[in-house]
Amino acid sequence: MHDHAVQLPVFPRLPALALRGVPLTPVALALGAFARRMALRHPSMFKRLGDYGAARFVLDPTDLPVTLLLEPRAGNPRLRLSRKPMQGDARIAGPLSGLLGMVHGAYDGDALFFSRDLVIEGDTAAVLALRNAIDDAELDLAAEAAAMSGPFGAQIRRLIQLAETRTGVALSRHEEDPLW
Amino acid sequence: MEIVCPAGTPASLRAAVKAGAHTVYCGFADETNARNFPGLNFDRDEMREGVKFAHDHGAKVLVAINTYPRAGGEAIWHRAVADAEASGADAVILADLGLLAYAAKHHPGLRRHLSVQAAAANADMLNFYASEFGVKRVVLPRVLSVPEIAAINAETEVETEVFVFGGLCVMAEGRCSLSSYATGLSPNMNGVCSPASHVEYHDDHGALSAKLGGFTIHKVGADEPAPYPTLCKGCFSAGDATGHLFEDPVSLNAEKLIPQLAKAGVTALKIEGRQRSRSYVAQVVRNFRAAVEAQAAGRPMPEGMLAQLTEGQAATAGAYKKTWR
Numbered sequence: 158m159h160d161h162a163v164q165l166p167v168f169p170r171l172p173a174l175a176l177r178g179v180p181l182t183p184v185a186l187a188l189g190a191f192a193r194r195m196a197l198r199h200p201s202m203f204k205r206l207g208d209y210g211a212a213r214f215v216l217d218p219t220d221l222p223v224t225l226l227l228e229p230r231a232g233n234p235r236l237r238l239s240r241k242p243m244q245g246d247a248r249i250a251g252p253l254s255g256l257l258g259m260v261h262g263a264y265d266g267d268a269l270f271f272s273r274d275l276v277i278e279g280d281t282a283a284v285l286a287l288r289n290a291i292d293d294a295e296l297d298l299a300a301e302a303a304a305m306s307g308p309f310g311a312q313i314r315r316l317i318q319l320a321e322t323r324t325g326v327a328l329s330r331h332e333e334d335p336l337w
Numbered sequence: 338m339e340i341v342c343p344a345g346t347p348a349s350l351r352a353a354v355k356a357g358a359h360t361v362y363c364g365f366a367d368e369t370n371a372r373n374f375p376g377l378n379f380d381r382d383e384m385r386e387g388v389k390f391a392h393d394h395g396a397k398v399l400v401a402i403n404t405y406p407r408a409g410g411e412a413i414w415h416r417a418v419a420d421a422e423a424s425g426a427d428a429v430i431l432a433d434l435g436l437l438a439y440a441a442k443h444h445p446g447l448r449r450h451l452s453v454q455a456a457a458a459n460a461d462m463l464n465f466y467a468s469e470f471g472v473k474r475v476v477l478p479r480v481l482s483v484p485e486i487a488a489i490n491a492e493t494e495v496e497t498e499v500f501v502f503g504g505l506c507v508m509a510e511g512r513c514s515l516s517s518y519a520t521g522l523s524p525n526m527n528g529v530c531s532p533a534s535h536v537e538y539h540d541d542h543g544a545l546s547a548k549l550g551g552f553t554i555h556k557v558g559a560d561e562p563a564p565y566p567t568l569c570k571g572c573f574s575a576g577d578a579t580g581h582l583f584e585d586p587v588s589l590n591a592e593k594l595i596p597q598l599a600k601a602g603v604t605a606l607k608i609e610g611r612q613r614s615r616s617y618v619a620q621v622v623r624n625f626r627a628a629v630e631a632q633a634a635g636r637p638m639p640e641g642m643l644a645q646l647t648e649g650q651a652a653t654a655g656a657y658k659k660t661w662r
């Protein structure tokens with residue numbers, strides 16, 4: 158047995174169970190709007206995807222009762238949510254904290270893969286392209302969500318910060334100061 | 338000592354510089370560089386901006402143009418050299434003799450380093466590349482022990498750079514055809530070894546098999562680290578024996594050898610991993626910068642925290658401390 162040098166936080170069971178009752182349509186609509194905003198603000202991310210912009214990615218947070226289907230569609234992204242397993246060209250599965258941590262540059266995707274925290278299936282090259290494109294975009298999902306929330310932005314930001322300290326999940330990007 | 342750090346994307350370049358890289362190496366997004374992976378590398382504008390960012394922060398940028406040009410396709414490689422110079426890069430890293438001759442003739446002011454892909458492993462070769470093509474630095478292949486490196490440095494004025502961390506390529510570099518055999522694509526010609534486009538993973542109730550071009554390269558149980566199906570690190574059966582024929586799926590970590598490498602006359606320490614994330618780059622660079630600072634001040638090497646970043650989650654000192662099976 159190998160040591161898990163990085164212990165990923167797992168989404169708590171009770172709220173995850175509660176999510177089973179949440180209607181998916183409004184969540185999917187909000188996520189869709191979010192994805193379109195990202196496309197406008199980060200066009201180079203889609204350029205970096207190249208031909209893999211046409212691939213369909215199943216993102217499976219294994220500690221949540223939902224699966225996402227992401228279609229980047231060369232800058233006109235579509236996101237679908239389902240409680241059932243979905244089909245795509247590639248599947249990336251792992252705890253939500255691992256997936257978000259990769260987006261925010263807190264974890265290295267290869268290291269999570271080596272430690273079996275992350276599972277990859279299907280078109281490996283498409284997964285690599287997506288990982289590299291997102292990594293280069295230096296996304297900050299918390300900042301984007303706050304900016305989308307208009308007058309409630311500051312409250313949303315504080316709420317996210319609180320959730321981040323409580324759960325240990327990287328919900329925002331931590332800009333590093335030069336060290337030397 | 339100088340640490341030379343990988344950047345597969347502009348974000349990784351910035352992360353490397355902020356984490357303390359003296360020098361960053363990167364490549365254009367095409368077959369001219371030996372990490373031609375999907376979603377990776379720099380277009381011309383990104384290279385210019387990356388070089389500017391590095392220079393503004395006191396770091397250097399080396400552009401790797403280290404594949405072997407295709408007959409008839411030389412113009413792509415020639416353009417890459419010209420564009421590297423135009424971007425303000427501090428040097429190019431080349432492997433091909435023809436391209437070295439071209440760069441020496443048409444871009445004499447652009448510093449030339451010899452890539453590890455050229456597999457220059459003795460002082461005569463280093464001196465030849467220096468006298469014929471004005472090569473100022475050679476990246477040594479990962480097959481030499483520390484005493485062998487010291488012996489080379491004693492017989493040459495050319496700077497040497499050695500790998501200290503990351504994926505291991507164990508063959509005489511630039512000569513390995515394993516990947517070509519299984520996929521038709523090689524690091525030498527196409528910039529990819531065991532390319533992701535030919536990789537498939539199958540999870541069978543926790544047991545993971547990793548295939549390359551239809552060949553099963555590894556099979557591991559649920560509790561074992563996942564392998565990438567790099568051919569030389571595969572687990573093969575021959576006769577009644579099953580095992581890692583060429584090399585275990587481990588990564589190089591020569592952090593502890595930094596004082597010996599300094600004594601052996603090495604100028605620069607290279608970190609592998611342009612295909613890795615900016616998180617990897619930042620962690621490894623931070624660690625190695627602290628290590629070279631400690632070495633320069635005569636302090637003991639700090640305890641590393643890099644095990645979780647390595648393939649197989651296990652590290653080796655590689656050929657630096659040679660023990661053959």
Ligand code: SF4
Binds near residue numbers: 506508515516570
């Ligand atoms: S198969 Fe191994 S030895 Fe051959 S080029 Fe690839 S990494 Fe190097």
